[in-house]
Amino acid sequence: MPLQPAPIEKKTDIPEGVWLRCEGCGEMLYTREFEEMLRVCKVCHHHHRLDARTRIKQLVDEGTFEEFLADLVSTDPLQFTDRIPYKERLQQIQEQSGEKEAILVGKAYIKGRGVILGVMNPAFIMASMGAVVGEKVTTAAERAVEDNLPLVLVTASGGARMQEGMVSLVQMAKTSAALAKLDDAGGLYITVLTDPTTAGVAASFAMLGDVIISEPKAMVGFAGPRVIANTIKAELPDGFQTAEFLLERGFIDRIVERKELRSEIARLIDYCGK
Amino acid sequence: MADTIVNSSAGNGNTAVSGSGLLEFEKPLARIEQEIAQLEAQQQTTGRDLSEPIGELRNLLRGMTREIYTKLTAWETVQVARHPRRPIISDYLRFMVKDFVELHGDRTFGDDKAMVCGFGRIAGHKVMLVGHNKGKDTKEKIACHFGCAHPEGYRKSLLKMKLAEKFNLPIVCLIDTQGAYPGIGAEERGISQAIAVNLLEMSRLKCPIVCVVIGEGGSGGALGIGVGDRMALLQHSFYSVISPEGCAAILFKTGEQARRAAESLHLTANELLKLQIIDDIIPEPLGGAHRRPDETIQAVDQYLAKTLRELKRVRIDTLLKRRYNRLRTVGSFFESANKPATPPRIRKPKAQGADRLADAASVDGASKHRRSPAPVAAVESV
Numbered sequence: 001m002p003l004q005p006a007p008i009e010k011k012t013d014i015p016e017g018v019w020l021r022c023e024g025c026g027e028m029l030y031t032r033e034f035e036e037m038l039r040v041c042k043v044c045h046h047h048h049r050l051d052a053r054t055r056i057k058q059l060v061d062e063g064t065f066e067e068f069l070a071d072l073v074s075t076d077p078l079q080f081t082d083r084i085p086y087k088e089r090l091q092q093i094q095e096q097s098g099e100k101e102a103i104l105v106g107k108a109y110i111k112g113r114g115v116i117l118g119v120m121n122p123a124f125i126m127a128s129m130g131a132v133v134g135e136k137v138t139t140a141a142e143r144a145v146e147d148n149l150p151l152v153l154v155t156a157s158g159g160a161r162m163q164e165g166m167v168s169l170v171q172m173a174k175t176s177a178a179l180a181k182l183d184d185a186g187g188l189y190i191t192v193l194t195d196p197t198t199a200g201v202a203a204s205f206a207m208l209g210d211v212i213i214s215e216p217k218a219m220v221g222f223a224g225p226r227v228i229a230n231t232i233k234a235e236l237p238d239g240f241q242t243a244e245f246l247l248e249r250g251f252i253d254r255i256v257e258r259k260e261l262r263s264e265i266a267r268l269i270d271y272c273g274k
Numbered sequence: 275m276a277d278t279i280v281n282s283s284a285g286n287g288n289t290a291v292s293g294s295g296l297l298e299f300e301k302p303l304a305r306i307e308q309e310i311a312q313l314e315a316q317q318q319t320t321g322r323d324l325s326e327p328i329g330e331l332r333n334l335l336r337g338m339t340r341e342i343y344t345k346l347t348a349w350e351t352v353q354v355a356r357h358p359r360r361p362i363i364s365d366y367l368r369f370m371v372k373d374f375v376e377l378h379g380d381r382t383f384g385d386d387k388a389m390v391c392g393f394g395r396i397a398g399h400k401v402m403l404v405g406h407n408k409g410k411d412t413k414e415k416i417a418c419h420f421g422c423a424h425p426e427g428y429r430k431s432l433l434k435m436k437l438a439e440k441f442n443l444p445i446v447c448l449i450d451t452q453g454a455y456p457g458i459g460a461e462e463r464g465i466s467q468a469i470a471v472n473l474l475e476m477s478r479l480k481c482p483i484v485c486v487v488i489g490e491g492g493s494g495g496a497l498g499i500g501v502g503d504r505m506a507l508l509q510h511s512f513y514s515v516i517s518p519e520g521c522a523a524i525l526f527k528t529g530e531q532a533r534r535a536a537e538s539l540h541l542t543a544n545e546l547l548k549l550q551i552i553d554d555i556i557p558e559p560l561g562g563a564h565r566r567p568d569e570t571i572q573a574v575d576q577y578l579a580k581t582l583r584e585l586k587r588v589r590i591d592t593l594l595k596r597r598y599n600r601l602r603t604v605g606s607f608f609e610s611a612n613k614p615a616t617p618p619r620i621r622k623p624k625a626q627g628a629d630r631l632a633d634a635a636s637v638d639g640a641s642k643h644r645r646s647p648a649p650v651a652a653v654e655s656v
Binding site: 071072073074075076077078080081082083100131132134135138160162163164165166167168169170171172173174176177178179180181183184199200202203204205206207208220221222223224227228231232236237240241245246249250251 | 454455456457458460461462463464465466467469470471473474475477478493494497498500501513514515516520521524525526527538539540541546549551597598601602604605606607608609610611612
């Protein structure tokens with residue numbers, strides 16, 4: 001079940017040359033240093049959420065990201081209205097974020113290795129998956145087959161997008177089917193789980209990586225913690241549904257610090273890539 | 275296989291609804307049913323011929339049932355789909371599946387009773403049957419978590435489906451769940467991964483797969499055994515990305531808006547057919563599956579007989595290509611922001627409601643709604 005959308009972080013939240021407070025430990029951090037640390041707290045190592053453009057900038061060789069399907073937008077198949085019409089919600093978020101949808105996909109180089117890259121944007125309706133996200137992930141997988149390149153997806157999502165109803169749910173099957181094709185073709189698929197990767201996205205392409213790595217302390221799970229607590233009528237254990245919890249239970253391969261991601265992905269490609 | 279179905283409640287529908295099984299919008303029907311029962315009792319004791327008023331009341335009852343059931347709202351459909359007397363998998367096993375050989379366990383962790391798997395014969399076809407089990411009595415309901423499966427349930431289903439693939443048996447999935455079980459154990463044992471792997475593997479299993487939602491199609495827990503060559507819904511079942519209650523709690527900030535959420539989510543069979551999410555609707559008898567379980571099961575049986583016959587004729591590589599194409603194009607509701615192109619074609623709704631209900635006994639009505647060619651996705655090349 002999709003999680004509640006989080007408040008939108010504006011890009012301008014972190015102006016140059018001022019102090020800001022770590023969301024993990026509350027420590028005051030100098031912004032320039034914080035950016036140099038890839039938005040990781042130098043005190044508690046809290047990995048702050050990144051918008052997709054910042055993530056791509058951090059991850060790929062400078063200037064190599066060539067985006068595809070950049071202008072796909074939802075057609076609002078259900079004519080959905082909650083507190084405001086879905087169309088309006090999309091417009092608002094598009095203006096605020098400067099992005100058209102919750103994922104960017106394209107071709108890029110990481111330490112000189114060509115990849116098909118997809119990066120989800122937690123600032124866009126909690127990176128929930130509707131028809132556009134499904135289509136972009138599917139096309140990315142198909143492009144990885146065509147171009148004989150590894151596929152790297154950086155996931156973050158509240159799950160399927162409720163405002164698109166069943167159209168969202170079937171994207172889980174669509175993306176998984178495309179990943180089966182990539183698997184059949186012998187392509188490498190790496191997923192990088194980031195905070196939060198949950199529900200319909202966790203239960204489809206996020207958990208299907210040949211190698212699954214995660215940033216530290218990322219929340220990764222299927223059902224929302226409140227739903228679970230209500231069902232079992234008990235408190236949830238500490239660290240429940242974190243990357244560390246999943247590593248312990250055998251569901252992810254490695255936990256990797258943000259600053260190591262580039263070299264880690266390159267290393268994996270060297271072992272498995274063609 | 276119609277002869278194997280017990281006609282337990284045929285022609286006896288007036289006793290089918292009473293007590294706890296009564297839905298709010300059915301109360302007017304119950305009052306007439308009561309009157310009929312009283313008149314019948316009177317006739318019995320006094321020996322007076324009351325067949326005329328009884329007949330009139332029966333006509334009235336039929337008319338009102340038709341009236342109510344052709345105009346079910348989405349929220350009422352959800353109630354019907356969750357009806358305590360709606361036939362569940364054990365009913366289908368008793369009356370539709372012959373020579374069932376249950377196969378337990380995921381060979382790794384345990385045996386999830388919320389997922390039933392096994393060999394069986396449906397309309398003469400040898401199949402692998404996979405389905406959610408909600409349980410009949412309290413004890414069974416608790417043992418199978420009211421049909422909410424754990425990771426081991428999905429892994430069990432995949433293991434048995436791969437067995438079917440090995441011996442070239444078609445797979446029939448009967449979907450009926452609120453969703454995968456939301457609990458600590460389910461998360462610890464990787465419910466996300468278990469469902470994800472099912473989606474991937476089912477997309478490439480080399481045997482025909484037919485999926486039917488017979489009651490509740492609850493989100494990822496339903497989809498986890500819901501990838502295949504055909505997806506059908508029983509007329510008053512539903513399939514949704516999230517429960518109306520859950521949607522209301524999140525988007526409308528109050529659980530009481532579930533009625534509104536149900537409408538907004540387009541979760542009924544007719545809406546999903548229009549969106550081309552599903553291929554077929556299997557008609558239910560007048561007044562819903564809980565009034566005539568036997569006729570309902572018979573309709574599913576006939577649908578499966580026909581669909582399995584069709585799918586078994588198709589070469590496996592063609593079948594897999596079609597399956598991929600179906601998955602690839604389903605739910606393609608997007609356009610280019612710069613060059614708005616034609617949106618995906620939406621199939622015109624066909625005869626619904628009264629016509630469909632009148633068709634309840636004939637499965638021809640069900641198969642008229644075959645998926646038209648893939649919707650034209652308005653993707654601009656980059």
